[in-house]
Amino acid sequence: MSRISLLALGAVLLLVAQMQSGFAANSYEDASKLFKQGNYASALEKIETVITANPRDARARFLKGLILTEQAKPADAIKVFTSLTDDYPELPEPYNNLAVLYASQGQYDKARKSLEMAIRTHPSYAIAHENLGDVYAKMASEAYDKALQLDRSNTAAQTKLAMIKDLFSGSVVPGKGLSDTAEPAVAGATTPATAEKPATAAAKPAAQPAKADIDAVLAAVDGWAKAWSSKDANAYLGYYAPGFQVPGGEARANWEATRRDRIVKPKLIEVTVGSPKVSFDAEGRAIVKFRQGYKSDSLSTSGTKIMTLVKNNDRWQIIQEKMN
Amino acid sequence: MGGHNRCYQAGSRQTLFQALVAIVAAGASYAWAMNIAPAPVSRHISTPEAMLVRALLDIRDSKFSSARDHIDSLLVANPNFRLAQLVKGDLLLARARPINSIGNESGGSAEQVAGLRDEARVRLMRSQIEPLPELAPRYLLQLPKKEKLALVLDSTKSTLFVFENTGKTPRYVADYYVSIGKNGLEKLREGDKKTPVGVYHVVSRLPKDKLTDFYGSGAYPISYPNEWDRMRGRDGHGIWLHGTPRDTYSRPPRASDGCIVLTNQDLETLATKLQVGSTPIVIADSIEWAKPDEVESLRSELASSIESWRHDWESRNTDAYLLHYARKFTSNGLNLAQWSAQKQQVNAAKTWIKVKVSDISLLLYPGKEDMAVATFEQDYASSNLSNRMMKRQYWIRENSKWRIVFEGAA
Numbered sequence: 001m002s003r004i005s006l007l008a009l010g011a012v013l014l015l016v017a018q019m020q021s022g023f024a025a026n027s028y029e030d031a032s033k034l035f036k037q038g039n040y041a042s043a044l045e046k047i048e049t050v051i052t053a054n055p056r057d058a059r060a061r062f063l064k065g066l067i068l069t070e071q072a073k074p075a076d077a078i079k080v081f082t083s084l085t086d087d088y089p090e091l092p093e094p095y096n097n098l099a100v101l102y103a104s105q106g107q108y109d110k111a112r113k114s115l116e117m118a119i120r121t122h123p124s125y126a127i128a129h130e131n132l133g134d135v136y137a138k139m140a141s142e143a144y145d146k147a148l149q150l151d152r153s154n155t156a157a158q159t160k161l162a163m164i165k166d167l168f169s170g171s172v173v174p175g176k177g178l179s180d181t182a183e184p185a186v187a188g189a190t191t192p193a194t195a196e197k198p199a200t201a202a203a204k205p206a207a208q209p210a211k212a213d214i215d216a217v218l219a220a221v222d223g224w225a226k227a228w229s230s231k232d233a234n235a236y237l238g239y240y241a242p243g244f245q246v247p248g249g250e251a252r253a254n255w256e257a258t259r260r261d262r263i264v265k266p267k268l269i270e271v272t273v274g275s276p277k278v279s280f281d282a283e284g285r286a287i288v289k290f291r292q293g294y295k296s297d298s299l300s301t302s303g304t305k306i307m308t309l310v311k312n313n314d315r316w317q318i319i320q321e322k323m324n
Numbered sequence: 325m326g327g328h329n330r331c332y333q334a335g336s337r338q339t340l341f342q343a344l345v346a347i348v349a350a351g352a353s354y355a356w357a358m359n360i361a362p363a364p365v366s367r368h369i370s371t372p373e374a375m376l377v378r379a380l381l382d383i384r385d386s387k388f389s390s391a392r393d394h395i396d397s398l399l400v401a402n403p404n405f406r407l408a409q410l411v412k413g414d415l416l417l418a419r420a421r422p423i424n425s426i427g428n429e430s431g432g433s434a435e436q437v438a439g440l441r442d443e444a445r446v447r448l449m450r451s452q453i454e455p456l457p458e459l460a461p462r463y464l465l466q467l468p469k470k471e472k473l474a475l476v477l478d479s480t481k482s483t484l485f486v487f488e489n490t491g492k493t494p495r496y497v498a499d500y501y502v503s504i505g506k507n508g509l510e511k512l513r514e515g516d517k518k519t520p521v522g523v524y525h526v527v528s529r530l531p532k533d534k535l536t537d538f539y540g541s542g543a544y545p546i547s548y549p550n551e552w553d554r555m556r557g558r559d560g561h562g563i564w565l566h567g568t569p570r571d572t573y574s575r576p577p578r579a580s581d582g583c584i585v586l587t588n589q590d591l592e593t594l595a596t597k598l599q600v601g602s603t604p605i606v607i608a609d610s611i612e613w614a615k616p617d618e619v620e621s622l623r624s625e626l627a628s629s630i631e632s633w634r635h636d637w638e639s640r641n642t643d644a645y646l647l648h649y650a651r652k653f654t655s656n657g658l659n660l661a662q663w664s665a666q667k668q669q670v671n672a673a674k675t676w677i678k679v680k681v682s683d684i685s686l687l688l689y690p691g692k693e694d695m696a697v698a699t700f701e702q703d704y705a706s707s708n709l710s711n712r713m714m715k716r717q718y719w720i721r722e723n724s725k726w727r728i729v730f731e732g733a734a
Contacts, residue, residue, distance in 0.1 A: 132420075133420035137420040137421070140414070140420070143409045143410070143416060144413040146403065147406045147409035147440065148436050
C-alpha cells in the first residue's frame, strides 16, 4: 500500500472517529478553549472524557499531549505523543512535538531521530526542518563543549524548539512532499482536515500573457522577497491577498502572528528568487515557479516555490503558495 | 513559513570541506593531500587516529555521513578526543548553518581552535608517513646489544619514531603522535617552553600514582640538560616523556612547556619496551634519513677513531693520545692544556696500561654540527690503578678529523 493511500486511510479513520460522536466534538472544542485560556487542569479533565469515549481520537490525544507539556509533565507528554506516532506513523506533528520534548530534556539524539521521522513522512515540513537545524546546532554545541571544555551549561535552556499546536498544521500544505512529481494543480486531495477545493484543477494556460503583466507579477514577487529580507512584516503581509489560502486552514490572524514572529526573530534574513517562470491559468491568475533561497543567522535552505497570484485593484497579490 | 527543502545541507558542508583543504594547504604539505596513497602495511598507527584521518578524508571527499560514522564510533571509545569532538561539532553544525572554517563557530578561544586545527593538519600529515625499509635515521650509528630500542623524534611531523635494535640497520617498529613545547625546539633557558634538540636518554620512571592526573599514565624524565648543553650554558630541567590527563586524548602539536606528550595508550605501549636508564632518544627538527652504507661509513670512521684513542692510551704514547682531544675540550672543569698536563703526569707514572672498550653506543647529534655521542663501558687497568666505568665522549669533526670535545662518566 502506498504511503499516500495509508495517509488517506488514516484520514478517513480520523474523520469517522470524529463523526461518531457529536458530543465528543463539542467536548473537544471545550477542552481546546480551556487549554487556550491556560486552564490546563480542566482542559485535561475534559479531554480525558473525549479520549475515554473514543480512544482512537488522534486530535484529542494530541491536545492531551500539549496540555501535559504546558503542565510541565514532559514524561507523560512523551508517552502521549509516542503512542500517537505508534498509531498514526504517517502524521509528522506528533514526531515534531516528541522531538521538542526530548530536546528540552537534552536528549538531542532522540530529538533528531524523531524529527527525521517527521521529515520522512513529510519531506518539506518546514517546522521540523527548522527544529532539526536547532537540534543539530545544539548537538554541535555539546561536541564543542567537549572539544574545548567550555562550560555553557547555563545557556543550555536557551534553545527552544517550536512545538506544533495543531494537528495537521504541517501536513495540509497541498501537494507536499509525498511525491516529488506532485503537480500544483492536483492540490489538496491527499490530506485530511482541509477544506481546500481543488480549484486549480481545471487550470489551462491562457491565450497570450501580456509582457506588462509578467513584469508586474515578477515585480510583486521581487517586492515580497525584499520585504521579507528587510524584515518588514507589514509590507510582507501586504503581499498576501485577503483571500489567501492559509496553510492548514488556520485562522488568518494566527498565521499572520506566526509569520510576524518568524520574520522578526532572526537577526538577519536573506530571501532570493531564482529563475522565476510565470504562467497564467484560465482564470487569469498568475502562477510563478521559482527557486526560493532562504538564509538567516540560524538556517539556510532552498527549494522550489510555486506561488499563485491574483490581481486585486491593479495589484498582484498571493492567493496560494507552496514549496515543492 | 512556506517550507524548506531537504537539500539545505549540501552547500554549507561544501564550505567545511573547503576549510579542511585550507588547513591542509596552510601546512607545508599540500601535495600529499591531493594524492592520498594507502598507508603502508608495516605502519602501526592507533585506531582513533586512523578513524579521525578517515573522517577528515571523507569530509574532503564530501562523504559526510561516512565521516560522521567514523567520528561517532571513535568517540564511543575515546570521548576525550578533543579534535574529534570539534569535527563532530562542525559536521553537525554544518547541517544547521554554513560554516566557513573548522571550529570557527565553536566558541573556543582563537588559541584553542588554532591548536586543534594544527592537530588536524598534523594528523593528516602523519597519515602520509611511509617508513621505507631501506632508510633509517642517520643518527643511529651503532647500538649496543643490550639496547632494545631507540627513539627518534621528528618535531616537524610531531612524531616519535620507535626503532628496534637489530645489530645492523635499526628496524622501524612504531610511531606516535606527540606534542612538544609551545615555543618549539632548541631549548636554551628554564621556562622558555621549548623542547631541546639533541641526544638524550630516558633516565628514570615516575609512576602514575606519584603524579597528578595532568601527566596521565606516567612520566619518563630524559637527560636534558646533557653534557653538551651544560658546556654551552643551557639550563632548565624536567623534560619528560609523559601522558595526558583523563579528559584529554591528545594535546595540540605545540602545547607543552617543553615535555614530549604522548597519548596514554601510546605511552603505555611504549613503556613496556623502554629501558629506564639507557633507552636513547634523539630529538631532531626534521629527521635526516640515510641509507645503510652511508651510516656504516660514518660509523666505521668513528669506531676506528675510538679504537685509535684506546690504543694510543694503552700504549702510553701520551702525545699521540692527546691528539685525540679537540681544542675546545673540557672535562671536569679542566681545559685542554690543564687536562694535557695532568695526563702527561699520570701516564708517566705507569709502567703499563690496559684499556678495554665494550658495548659501544654511537649516536650522531642532530643539527648542523658534525658531532657524535659515544657511550661505552671502559675497563681500565694499570700498574697502579684499575677501574670499570661507563664513559661518555662527545666527538666533533675538527679539521676533518674526529676529536673528543667532552669526556666524562656516563
